[in-house]
Amino acid sequence: MTIKNTIAVLVNDHPGVLQRVSGLFGRRGFNIESITVGQSEEAGLSRMVIVTIGDENNLEQIEKQLYKLVDVIKVIDLSSKPMVARELAMIKVKAEPPQRPEIMGVVETFRAAVVDVGTTSLIVQVIGDTEKIDAMIELLKPYGIRELTRTGVTAMIRGNA
Amino acid sequence: MSAQIPEVRSTDELREKWMKPEVITGSEILLRSLLLEGVDCVFGYPGGAVLYIYDAMYGFEDFKHVLTRHEQGAIHAADGYARASGKVGVCIATSGPGATNLVTGIATAFMDSVPLVVITGNVVSSLIGTDAFQEADITGITMPITKHSYLVRDVEDLPRIIHEAFHIANTGRKGPVLIDIPKDISAAQTLFVPQTGPVTMRGYNPKVLPNKIQLDKLTQAIAEAERPFILAGGGVVYSGGHEALYEFVRKTEIPITTTLLGLGGFPSGHELWTGMPGMHGTYTSNLAIQQSDLLICIGARFDDRVTGKLDGFAPHAKIVHIDIDPAEIGKNVPTDIPIVGDVKAVLELLNQDVKRANRADAWRAQIQQWKNEKPYSYKDSDTVLKPQWVVELLDETTKGGAIVTTDVGQHQMWAAQYYKFNQPRSWVTSGGLGTMGFGFPSAIGAQMANPDRLVISINGDGGMQMCSQELAICAINNIPVKIVIINNQVLGMVRQWQELIYDNRYSHIDLAGSPDFVKLAEAYGVKGLRATNKEEARRAWQEALDTPGPVVVEFVVNKEENVYPMVTQGSTIDQMLMGDE
Numbered sequence: 001m002t003i004k005n006t007i008a009v010l011v012n013d014h015p016g017v018l019q020r021v022s023g024l025f026g027r028r029g030f031n032i033e034s035i036t037v038g039q040s041e042e043a044g045l046s047r048m049v050i051v052t053i054g055d056e057n058n059l060e061q062i063e064k065q066l067y068k069l070v071d072v073i074k075v076i077d078l079s080s081k082p083m084v085a086r087e088l089a090m091i092k093v094k095a096e097p098p099q100r101p102e103i104m105g106v107v108e109t110f111r112a113a114v115v116d117v118g119t120t121s122l123i124v125q126v127i128g129d130t131e132k133i134d135a136m137i138e139l140l141k142p143y144g145i146r147e148l149t150r151t152g153v154t155a156m157i158r159g160n161a
Numbered sequence: 162m163s164a165q166i167p168e169v170r171s172t173d174e175l176r177e178k179w180m181k182p183e184v185i186t187g188s189e190i191l192l193r194s195l196l197l198e199g200v201d202c203v204f205g206y207p208g209g210a211v212l213y214i215y216d217a218m219y220g221f222e223d224f225k226h227v228l229t230r231h232e233q234g235a236i237h238a239a240d241g242y243a244r245a246s247g248k249v250g251v252c253i254a255t256s257g258p259g260a261t262n263l264v265t266g267i268a269t270a271f272m273d274s275v276p277l278v279v280i281t282g283n284v285v286s287s288l289i290g291t292d293a294f295q296e297a298d299i300t301g302i303t304m305p306i307t308k309h310s311y312l313v314r315d316v317e318d319l320p321r322i323i324h325e326a327f328h329i330a331n332t333g334r335k336g337p338v339l340i341d342i343p344k345d346i347s348a349a350q351t352l353f354v355p356q357t358g359p360v361t362m363r364g365y366n367p368k369v370l371p372n373k374i375q376l377d378k379l380t381q382a383i384a385e386a387e388r389p390f391i392l393a394g395g396g397v398v399y400s401g402g403h404e405a406l407y408e409f410v411r412k413t414e415i416p417i418t419t420t421l422l423g424l425g426g427f428p429s430g431h432e433l434w435t436g437m438p439g440m441h442g443t444y445t446s447n448l449a450i451q452q453s454d455l456l457i458c459i460g461a462r463f464d465d466r467v468t469g470k471l472d473g474f475a476p477h478a479k480i481v482h483i484d485i486d487p488a489e490i491g492k493n494v495p496t497d498i499p500i501v502g503d504v505k506a507v508l509e510l511l512n513q514d515v516k517r518a519n520r521a522d523a524w525r526a527q528i529q530q531w532k533n534e535k536p537y538s539y540k541d542s543d544t545v546l547k548p549q550w551v552v553e554l555l556d557e558t559t560k561g562g563a564i565v566t567t568d569v570g571q572h573q574m575w576a577a578q579y580y581k582f583n584q585p586r587s588w589v590t591s592g593g594l595g596t597m598g599f600g601f602p603s604a605i606g607a608q609m610a611n612p613d614r615l616v617i618s619i620n621g622d623g624g625m626q627m628c629s630q631e632l633a634i635c636a637i638n639n640i641p642v643k644i645v646i647i648n649n650q651v652l653g654m655v656r657q658w659q660e661l662i663y664d665n666r667y668s669h670i671d672l673a674g675s676p677d678f679v680k681l682a683e684a685y686g687v688k689g690l691r692a693t694n695k696e697e698a699r700r701a702w703q704e705a706l707d708t709p710g711p712v713v714v715e716f717v718v719n720k721e722e723n724v725y726p727m728v729t730q731g732s733t734i735d736q737m738l739m740g741d742e
Binding site for chain 2: 011020065
């Protein structure tokens with residue numbers, strides 16, 4: 001059964017590590033839906049969060065192959081446990097003055113924020129899980145989306161684990 | 162017959178000298194570090210970006226440097242050295258084209274888990290990324306085919322990096338490690354503090370000892386099995402586990418097959434050994450795998466040349482997989498009992514309480530019957546030389562005692578089928594990548610590692626022409642490799658596929674225009690001999706054996722000969738074409 005898996009990979013913060021990891025996915029035929037990288041809680045280590053689509057065997061192979069990379073310290077399958085997953089999107093939406101109150105209504109409902117106002121456009125920032133952002137984009141589409149950027153998912157296991 | 166192998170001068174006095182912290186250049190650090198890692202021979206080719214390194218080697222005699230005629234020759238030689246010795250093979254090349262010429266050799270070693278440390282030069286740090294003269298992103302290019310790689314950014318890191326590289330290359334699942342050294346780093350000076358202690362790396366901890374619970378499951382499964390079978394691979398040889406394997410078979414009396422890379426890991430004369438499995442494997446091994454109820458895979462990776470069609474592979478068997486690389490377990494074949502650990506360590510633990518597979522007597526009889534009924538066979542001839550007969554001649558006259566290296570193709574399969582290997586590290590062949598051009602230069606490395614053994618390199622007329630320039634190395638260093646060319650004037654294995662699968666449409670396989678191999682050898686100052694019938698063959702081969710230096714012996718063989726049995730792609734391995742026998 002093909003499902004979406006979210007894995008966190010703790011890696012050495014060395015040049016070329018992102019290339020090693022993404023290259024591994026590419027050459028082994030694993031699919032990357034999104035990948036985010038940034039500092040971790042420990043100096044010298046980065047945490048990557050990778051969303052990938054595949055079956056159980058696929059996921060097992062991905063984990064095992066990742067562990068073969070010398071720069072990979074730890075691989076955690078986040079989606080096997082209750083997790084918090086968030087993504088940030090910025091949407092530049094066409095907004096002539098008459099449309100603005102309507103758009104503001106959507107923004108408030110989604111607890112999003114307007115982070116820039118132009119003469120004929122607004123930049124809306126939204127944070128949430130992937131579905132929430134998809135829904136927000138759907139609602140803003142009728143007004144005309146000029147530019148859209150999404151960060152990809154970052155995630156953590158809930159609780160003390 | 163001894164080759165001119167380095168007399169390593171690593172006396173205690175010298176060693177003490179290298180161990181002294183001293184301000185020296187990156188190049189000198191490299192050389193001293195290699196010595197501290199026990200390197201006695203490197204293969205290489207100088208160029209602009211490694212000039213400081215080669216300058217440091219001027220008059221340097223603490224290890225031997227073999228100047229090959231092509232970087233590909235250097236890396237295949239380093240590979241042959243590693244496979245035949247168990248030590249790490251080392252090669253050096255310059256930046257750009259020098260480095261990219263290594264790619265095939267790195268991939269070859271990676272596929273077959275061969276420990277190499279590959280040193281490349283690069284342009285000076287400030288020019289990296291500017292498309293400078295002879296610049297190539299070799300760490301980027303080789304990332305998918307190395308176990309790990311380093312681009313050195315600070316000369317102070319060099320001692321640590323070299324020490325780590327050797328550790329990574331030769332532990333766990335072995336493999337090639339690349340160290341890319343920019344020219345300014347090899348020139349920069351720093352205080353050299355020798356690194357010799359244990360290596361600790363957070364992200365690299367190969368698991369050597371297996372899980373006891375899984376071992377008990379296997380012991381239990383052996384007691385219950387009626388048709389147990391062992392599939393052993395290169396991991397047995399690489400871990401030094403051949404004696405433990407022999408003991409395991411002696412105790413359990415389970416029949417055993419060894420893969421192409423596992424040849425020599427178990428004595429071929431043993432009555433429980435069934436020959437190689439897979440595409441050109443024996444009838445017995447392939448049937449035994451398909452009918453077994455317990456398949457114990459030891460240090461092998463279920464390559465598609467072994468399994469044939471995966472859907473339908475060993476359909477009745479409980480699968481046990483012993484491997485040091487956890488990623489191999491379950492990769493191709495679902496596993497019932499996974500055992501992660503070093504093959505030698507696993508087998509030694511198993512041998513403590515494993516017992517004879519008592520319910521398998523009928524199975525043993527069945528396997529003997531298959532062995533007797535359908536051994537490898539070919540139709541001999543008195544008018545044309547048969548390549549199988551040539552390999553048998555080599556085997557008989559050397560009593561299976563030589564180190565044999567091969568290139569890739571029909572001759573490789575005949576060598577695997579008809580030469581009888583009885584000890585590990587006697588068989589050097591490119592399995593996973595199937596690299597033409599590998600056979601001859603790898604023999605040079607194997608001979609450097611084993612100056613006193615007979616090394617025979619078996620090649621086709623195609624592959625020989627991919628690295629024949631290395632004949633110069635044999636001549637000037639008096640490396641006494643016996644270079645056999647099985648000449649059928651075509652790309653034989655391609656011809657075989659075109660005949661059997663592509664309906665006799667022989668597309669671009671005719672090697673007309675090949676050199677006169679005897680004259681080619683002579684041009685390099687190497688003795689050349691040719692044989693076209695059995696009598697000439699016996700005489701020429703005897704002369705080759707009696708000649709102290711390198712010799713090329715060309716055997717002109719039957720062009721139409723095919724390798725049998727053969728499992729075509731998409732078939733299960735018990736569906737074998739047996740040929741006309």
